[in-house]
Amino acid sequence: MVRGAGRIPAIEDARLRRVALCLLLGACARSLPASDFALAPDIRATAESLRERASSGSEATRWVRELTDRVGPRLAGSPGDAAAVAWALATLKAQGFARVRAEKVLAHVWKRGAESGEITAPYRQPLALTALGGSVATPAGGLEAEVVEVASLEALDAKGEAARGKIVFFNKKMERGGDFSGYGRAVDVRGAGPSRAAKYGAAGVLIRSIGTDHNRTPHTGALKYEEALPKIPAAALAIPDAELLERLVREGKPVRVRFILTCRSEADTESANVIGEIPGREKPEEIVLLGAHLDSWDLGTGAIDDGTGCAIVLEAARLIGHLPRRPRRTIRVVLFANEENGLAGARAYGDAHQSELARHVAAFESDSGTGRPTGLSWNAGPSAEPLVAEIAAILAPVGAGQATGGASGGADLSPLRPAGIPLFALGQDSSRYFDYHHTANDTFDKVDPPSLDANVAAVAAFAYVAAEIPHPFEKIPEAARKTPGS
Amino acid sequence: MVRGAGRIPAIEDARLRRVALCLLLGACARSLPASDFALAPDIRATAESLRERASSGSEATRWVRELTDRVGPRLAGSPGDAAAVAWALATLKAQGFARVRAEKVLAHVWKRGAESGEITAPYRQPLALTALGGSVATPAGGLEAEVVEVASLEALDAKGEAARGKIVFFNKKMERGGDFSGYGRAVDVRGAGPSRAAKYGAAGVLIRSIGTDHNRTPHTGALKYEEALPKIPAAALAIPDAELLERLVREGKPVRVRFILTCRSEADTESANVIGEIPGREKPEEIVLLGAHLDSWDLGTGAIDDGTGCAIVLEAARLIGHLPRRPRRTIRVVLFANEENGLAGARAYGDAHQSELARHVAAFESDSGTGRPTGLSWNAGPSAEPLVAEIAAILAPVGAGQATGGASGGADLSPLRPAGIPLFALGQDSSRYFDYHHTANDTFDKVDPPSLDANVAAVAAFAYVAAEIPHPFEKIPEAARKTPGS
Numbered sequence: 016m017v018r019g020a021g022r023i024p025a026i027e028d029a030r031l032r033r034v035a036l037c038l039l040l041g042a043c044a045r046s047l048p049a050s051d052f053a054l055a056p057d058i059r060a061t062a063e064s065l066r067e068r069a070s071s072g073s074e075a076t077r078w079v080r081e082l083t084d085r086v087g088p089r090l091a092g093s094p095g096d097a098a099a100v101a102w103a104l105a106t107l108k109a110q111g112f113a114r115v116r117a118e119k120v121l122a123h124v125w126k127r128g129a130e131s132g133e134i135t136a137p138y139r140q141p142l143a144l145t146a147l148g149g150s151v152a153t154p155a156g157g158l159e160a161e162v163v164e165v166a167s168l169e170a171l172d173a174k175g176e177a178a179r180g181k182i183v184f185f186n187k188k189m190e191r192g193g194d195f196s197g198y199g200r201a202v203d204v205r206g207a208g209p210s211r212a213a214k215y216g217a218a219g220v221l222i223r224s225i226g227t228d229h230n231r232t233p234h235t236g237a238l239k240y241e242e243a244l245p246k247i248p249a250a251a252l253a254i255p256d257a258e259l260l261e262r263l264v265r266e267g268k269p270v271r272v273r274f275i276l277t278c279r280s281e282a283d284t285e286s287a288n289v290i291g292e293i294p295g296r297e298k299p300e301e302i303v304l305l306g307a308h309l310d311s312w313d314l315g316t317g318a319i320d321d322g323t324g325c326a327i328v329l330e331a332a333r334l335i336g337h338l339p340r341r342p343r344r345t346i347r348v349v350l351f352a353n354e355e356n357g358l359a360g361a362r363a364y365g366d367a368h369q370s371e372l373a374r375h376v377a378a379f380e381s382d383s384g385t386g387r388p389t390g391l392s393w394n395a396g397p398s399a400e401p402l403v404a405e406i407a408a409i410l411a412p413v414g415a416g417q418a419t420g421g422a423s424g425g426a427d428l429s430p431l432r433p434a435g436i437p438l439f440a441l442g443q444d445s446s447r448y449f450d451y452h453h454t455a456n457d458t459f460d461k462v463d464p465p466s467l468d469a470n471v472a473a474v475a476a477f478a479y480v481a482a483e484i485p486h487p488f489e490k491i492p493e494a495a496r497k498t499p500g501s
Numbered sequence: 502m503v504r505g506a507g508r509i510p511a512i513e514d515a516r517l518r519r520v521a522l523c524l525l526l527g528a529c530a531r532s533l534p535a536s537d538f539a540l541a542p543d544i545r546a547t548a549e550s551l552r553e554r555a556s557s558g559s560e561a562t563r564w565v566r567e568l569t570d571r572v573g574p575r576l577a578g579s580p581g582d583a584a585a586v587a588w589a590l591a592t593l594k595a596q597g598f599a600r601v602r603a604e605k606v607l608a609h610v611w612k613r614g615a616e617s618g619e620i621t622a623p624y625r626q627p628l629a630l631t632a633l634g635g636s637v638a639t640p641a642g643g644l645e646a647e648v649v650e651v652a653s654l655e656a657l658d659a660k661g662e663a664a665r666g667k668i669v670f671f672n673k674k675m676e677r678g679g680d681f682s683g684y685g686r687a688v689d690v691r692g693a694g695p696s697r698a699a700k701y702g703a704a705g706v707l708i709r710s711i712g713t714d715h716n717r718t719p720h721t722g723a724l725k726y727e728e729a730l731p732k733i734p735a736a737a738l739a740i741p742d743a744e745l746l747e748r749l750v751r752e753g754k755p756v757r758v759r760f761i762l763t764c765r766s767e768a769d770t771e772s773a774n775v776i777g778e779i780p781g782r783e784k785p786e787e788i789v790l791l792g793a794h795l796d797s798w799d800l801g802t803g804a805i806d807d808g809t810g811c812a813i814v815l816e817a818a819r820l821i822g823h824l825p826r827r828p829r830r831t832i833r834v835v836l837f838a839n840e841e842n843g844l845a846g847a848r849a850y851g852d853a854h855q856s857e858l859a860r861h862v863a864a865f866e867s868d869s870g871t872g873r874p875t876g877l878s879w880n881a882g883p884s885a886e887p888l889v890a891e892i893a894a895i896l897a898p899v900g901a902g903q904a905t906g907g908a909s910g911g912a913d914l915s916p917l918r919p920a921g922i923p924l925f926a927l928g929q930d931s932s933r934y935f936d937y938h939h940t941a942n943d944t945f946d947k948v949d950p951p952s953l954d955a956n957v958a959a960v961a962a963f964a965y966v967a968a969e970i971p972h973p974f975e976k977i978p979e980a981a982r983k984t985p986g987s
Contacts, residue, residue, distance in 0.1 A: 084748055138571045231944070258946055259802075
């Protein structure tokens with residue numbers, strides 16, 4: 016076994032490591048005799064055949080279309096959420112999955128209600144805005160106050176008491192890019208902004224939408240109130256509206272805004288994680304989990320968040336199920352409930368499957384939209400590295416040839432990390448993703464079928480290898496099992 | 502005078518004609534001695550200096566910003582409309598225009614009210630839609646009926662009575678292009694569709710928005726009811742929603758939609774055409790009219806329709822007013838009321854100025870958004886052609902070097918055509934214009950300042966020449982004064 020021999024701890028960059036690995040092995044993967052590899056030739060050949068099968072056209076787009084056309088918006092606990100669970104159960108059964116079931120989740124329930132807003136001074140202008148998920152309502156007649164603009168949480172800290180009684184306007188611009196890094200840098204004001212403003216006595220919060228478009232379609236997303244602080248209403252302005260507010264504030268006259276939200280949280284309601292399996296041929300008790308989330312925000316139809324993810328993992332598993340010989344381990348598709356505003360589905364899965372977490376040999380989540388694969392990110396024990404590099408080489412023709420360590424997995428996988436389960440995800444081209452993410456514009460027309468097929472190709476090839484290799488990936492080392500920031 | 506000598510009636514294409522003209526003259530414009538031209542060298546030099554002055558950066562973007570930030574939506578008869586009139590009067594005065602006045606217009610008034618819709622069968626889905634301008638309301642509880650999809654007015658004629666009691670869904674796709682031709686081919690279903698459907702007993706009309714985007718921001722626009730037919734409610738679906746409806750209808754099961762509109766027409770209300778002038782130095786009674794429309798639809802802030810037009814003509818005239826020597830004739834800026842849903846401003850101008858229409862030597866309208874100039878279209882007597890070609894040559898550095906005959910002028914100029922007033926317009930790159938046109942997305946962030954300056958450059962140079970040449974353009978021949986289709 017070559018596995019483990021190639022690790023070069025001093026070389027941090029994944030591409031450099033990969034090059035060094037190739038050099039150690041004597042040449043790059045494709046030109047070496049098979050015996051020098053961790054991956055048996057027949058496994059590689061089957062993975063490549065899955066990749067080619069999916070690349071030539073899969074049913075993934077059909078699944079997104081069915082979910083978005085026949086169900087549409089499916090916020091946790093809503094009638095659409097129940098319809099999505101029914102659709103997923105029926106589809107998994109119809110496609111021949113085994114042990115198809117709905118596992119109960121008590122989902123957080125929040126209802127948007129009506130929402131509107133306007134600038135009332137120095138000029139009167141309507142504003143396109145939407146409540147942040149989890150926000151409390153404004154007073155019945157609306158909340159009107161002067162606006163204080165800040166660029167960040169830190170800038171608010173610097174203003175401190177100047178925010179008292181005001182509406183804090185977090186005007187933090189998200190930069191467009193090919194990955195999620197711009198989102199990561201900007202999104203703190205959405206999650207933490209409302210309580211930070213409440214700390215200084217603010218009456219309400221408006222944020223510039225965390226997005227990269229210029230449409231009057233504001234971006235919702237969950238906020239996180241701190242229990243010890245007053246809960247104040249919070250909404251996101253569409254980006255053109257945020258820029259209008261910015262221009263008016265910078266004219267120097269006091270600017271006042273009035274907004275009305277009637278949103279409310281309600282008692283937890285039953286939803287479900289929907290699960291189906293391709294049973295393993297030799298070790299059915301060992302599991303490769305392919306996850307995505309079935310719920311969506313209410314504004315659009317959840318096509319790219321996360322209809323595409325559901326379609327990608329469903330289709331990848333379906334194609335594996337159609338192989339002449341199923342892989343050694345079980346492929347388990349998990350369509351999680353309530354990812355968007357609560358992660359109750361993820362926690363319920365972790366709780367319900369605690370006893371078998373040790374037998375999860377890999378977990379993968381698809382939750383990055385419709386963009387082409389750009390790489391394979393992973394998090395496992397160090398001995399997994401050469402094998403991951405070989406898998407990435409198989410994925411190279413569909414764009415995912417670069418392996419990058421340190422994957423956190425998707426949000427739904429966070430309860431699995433403490434158990435050390437090796438985590439995987441595909442990088443995807445996200446340059447347009449945040450034009451539509453969490454908006455009314457997240458609809459089926461945004462889906463790019465060829466890119467979706469490329470994702471199916473990569474996931475199917477990866478999952479097959481993970482389920483077929485004789486020895487599972489090394490688990491995440493104890494020291495690395497804590498989720499960053501948790 | 503060379504004017505008129507170069508006309509080659511057999512050569513229909515404007516570019517070919519121009520080439521032939523150059524050949525007749527012995528060489529292309531720039532390389533000929535000045536005496537061979539209609540245009541005196543000092544006129545050409547001043548026009549070029551205006552072009553360069555505007556190209557280097559004008560105040561046009563400031564005017565759009567003020568109008569959209571401080572006024573915003575300004576549908577005829579609304580408080581925003583009155584605020585726009587006040588803004589225009591104050592701005593023209595502050596910028597030194599002469600005879601600044603508001604000329605009374607009795608504007609058609611229509612109020613949008615609330616609007617919503619949903620597919621009710623075979624699946625329940627909310628729909629993003631907006632009432633067509635002038636539509637009647639639905640019954641108070643909404644209108645629900647089965648949908649009949651047709652691709653055109655003609656396709657509806659072929660279905661005929663199959664539409665009885667149904668909601669007719671005009672699903673006519675507008676193609677993207679650099680000009681207005683795609684709009685022209687698609688828009689008939691908006692204007693004529695409601696009455697055509699009523700003729701066959703339909704209960705209501707939905708159209709695929711006349712636009713080129715994929716946003717959940719439907720495109721409004723005026724319908725035109727035929728007096729003899731029942732008025733039925735009509736709305737435009739956002740394009741993603743139209744495509745959803747198309748997919749569901751084509752699944753073959755009956756599809757039902759319910760929509761609610763509370764829009765209503767009200768009694769005509771006073772609005773105004775706002776006028777300001779740069780008085781002519783020798784023939785102040787002769788007028789070069791530079792027009793745009795001050796009103797806008799209510800969904801956006803009317804930045805590109807027609808804030809940019811207002812800004813372009815205002816700024817072009819302002820720059821002419823700052824010349825060391827004003828031109829021979831008067832430049833009259835007319836910011837028309839109620840273009841979008843009634844043309845009451847245009848008609849009021851024609852009526853109020855009937856006695857001086859003979860002294861209008863040229864009329865130009867800017868109503869094509871923020872795109873770069875692509876050419877100069879014109880409609881005048883044939884002897885104007887060589888002069889127009891010379892003007893176009895001056896505009897070539899800002900993109901408008903191609904002259905095209907047969908201009909209809911903007912909608913606001915239609916009452917001037919029967920008087921034979923020479924009509925002019927700039928072609929503009931419209932490839933993105935119909936992403937935003939008549940939607941909530943028509944906001945200031947869509948404005949491109951360099952393109953706006955290029956338009957100002959072209960309009961200022963054109964208007965100066967029109968106001969300075971010794972002899973006015975030949976009027977439109979009698980036979981060509983009828984507006985096509987009217």
